[in-house]
Amino acid sequence: MTNTSGFRGGEIHKSAYLSEAIFATEQVTVFTHSWLYLCHASQLPQAGDYVTVELAGQPLVAIRQKSGAIHVLYNRCPHKGVKVLAEAQGNCGRFLRCPYHAWTFKPTGELLSIPVKTEYDPCTLSACEAGSGMARVDNVVNYRDFVFVRLSATGMAFDHFFGDALSTLDNMVDRSPQGQLRVVGAPLRHRHRCNWKMVMDNQTDTCHPMVAHESSAGEAVNLWAQSGQQGTQPMAVELFSPFMSSHAFFADMGIRVWPNGHGHTGISNSIHKEYSSIPGYWESMVSHYGEARAREILGDTRHNTVYFPNLMVKGPIQTLRVIRPLSASETVVESWILELVGAPQKMLERTVQYNNLINSPCSMVAHDDVEMYERATDGLQSSASEWVNISRLYQVGEQWDDTRQTAGTSEIAMRNFYAMWQRMMENAHAN
Ligand code: FES
Ligand SMILES: [Fe+2]
Known part of the structure; x- marks a missing residue:
């Protein structure tokens, strides 16, 4: 295979994750021609x-x-x-x-x-x-205050590149009663010994939380159950617990892909849907937007939105993660938090707590994922197979030029990402 033909249907060649030559190529083809x-x-x-x-x-x-x-x-x-x-x-x-x-x-x-x-x-x-x-x-x-650049002189226009995927940013901004977000503090930075695309794969990998996070999120669920307490859960338990949702839950919530490699999990439901209400927030939204529009904004429960090539946005909890490639096997993940301007302070407190509990280098949850990335980086050195499998709910002849949605346990968003990745690797100047 050449360094530009790493994706075939439900499989991606392991060199996409390991090769420094491919890394150097994608820095030029994928990253300079994308909106970053x-x-x-x-x-x-x-x-x-x-x-x-x-x-x-x-x-x-x-x-x-x-x-x-x-x-x-x-x-x-x-x-x-x-x-x-x-x-x-x-x-x-x-x-x-x-x-x-x-x-x-x-x-x-x-x-x-x-x-x-x-x-x-x-x-x-x-x-x-x-x-x-x-x-x-x-x-x-x-x-809407998110600043993007495209470094190449030629390439897709911004609106064409992102298309309807911008709806996730719209929804996150609209969650502010004043339609405005504000970055709070510096990001959490976490260096991983893995390829950046393993982190991107993970963002729409709905079949891993209940397994890889059992020792952290599962323990939080057990401790709460053993406590015998009823009623409102502590914020930490409320944030951890949904990670233990079943395969059926993640399948039902759905997944959507947009052209050019973007996609999101959580169409009809998500792990962010059942957070307890925070006094004053609903009222401030209604007073700014009216009840019908406020209901529409807050009813959007999408989970993780992947913006090709290296951004992930979580609207309902106001965080974003920037996946920064350093080399084929080194990546820094930045986790940023945003304040909903005009919302009660408790909303920000929940966002801060989420970032600390789930994304921080000191958290329990992030380490579960990092261990999987690093084990994969080691395991792929094996000569046992050349290919990594991303074929869950694969359909022969899948096309990538339209918006589509399917069961949330599908790996369609990964395939959609690699279809775009491969297209740019092969023909950067034809975009
Ligand atoms: S003034 Fe910048 S390098 Fe000389
Ligand atoms: Fe995870």
Whole structure:
């Protein structure tokens, strides 16, 4: 097989998870041609606020402009290539200053000044690339405060790339009585010894929670039962317990896939549906949206939404996870939390608790998954088989150009993801 033909129906070749050559290829083909999540606008409230991030191996900086717009620049001094900003976030003031020779730049990236500039006069700096300042990323979309970039000059337009998948972001924003979200704090970062796509597979793998999380979530259920207490469960038990739901529960809740690799679990039900109500929230939603619309917004119980290639959003609990590939066998998972502006503080408390209990490097649940990823990374070294199976509820001739839904225990979302992955690996420029 070549490094671009790793997916065949219900199977994915193990090299997709292990090969450094494939990793290098997908950084260019998949990641530069996709729309990648960069940051949330609430991280940049003031002019000059910035966040730095690396996407597709490219050091980038997003900066809030005086106009209110967010520009994205390559975080590289046009002089000798130094990263101009080294911190994860901050405020650049009225200009950016390179720490090496003190060239300065406007927040737009435009060159502002150079010490002893007259010494460049004979060679007309303006004719050099360096004279044009810090390069800017042209393809930036701020969708309801979620900032995405596409690094390639050519490729799908934002709306076409995501299509109806944007409904998950819409629903999460609409859950705020003011229609606004705010990032709270820094993300939890957890480094895994595995390929990034194993983490993406896991997001729609509904047949693992009741097995892999039995020792953590199952224990919480047992302890509560043994306590003999009745009535409202402690928040931690309420958050853990649904992980022990049956295969039938996950099958019934359904799964939906959209074109271009996106999809979500939880159409009619999800593990987030039965959380107890928090006083004041419903009333604030009704007063802002009216009862019918509030019911519609909160009735959407979708579980995990996978945005190709490396973002996962959980609307009902307001978290998102960014899966950052470092190499074929190293991945950092960032788990972010969002506050529903205008909602009671207890809503945020539940979101914080969920992130700590389920996603944190110190949680009990995340370790169950990490152990599976790392065992898979080791197990795939075996010569016993070349293929990983993702054929649950596979149908011969599956097509990937339309929205479809089926039983929630299907691995259709993984196949949908790999169909897109393979298409981009084979033909990045035809998108
Ligand atoms: S490398 Fe930035 S000013 Fe020289
Ligand atoms: Fe899990």
